Amino acid sequence: GAVPEARLRGSSSAGPRSRPAPGGAPNATQAPGSCFEWASLLDPYPWPHVRSFDSWDALLVQLRSPEGLRRTSEQMRAHNREVRGELARAWAGILGRAARHAPT
Numbered sequence: 001g002a003v004p005e006a007r008l009r010g011s012s013s014a015g016p017r018s019r020p021a022p023g024g025a026p027n028a029t030q031a032p033g034s035c036f037e038w039a040s041l042l043d044p045y046p047w048p049h050v051r052s053f054d055s056w057d058a059l060l061v062q063l064r065s066p067e068g069l070r071r072t073s074e075q076m077r078a079h080n081r082e083v084r085g086e087l088a089r090a091w092a093g094i095l096g097r098a099a100r101h102a103p104t
Helices: 034-039 056-063 066-100
Strands: none
Touching: 056 066
């Protein structure tokens, strides 16, 4: 099927765009545009609280703020606890259902 519009704008790393890459197929390692085509689709940090920067100066400002880094770390830790709890509950349900249907 067609790739949803959001993916065409590069908001997902789900795969190649539905149109050909500049300079050839997106998997052609020798095609000059293929790496740029794939890079435009990258969204390597979909998690909340990941800090980004658009210049070296912006990075240095963030690194010089220990309170900001500490707050980010606390937010990430809280999010991870929440996700871990959700996963534990989901797997408990899955394993419980599997145990109820297991042969005796």
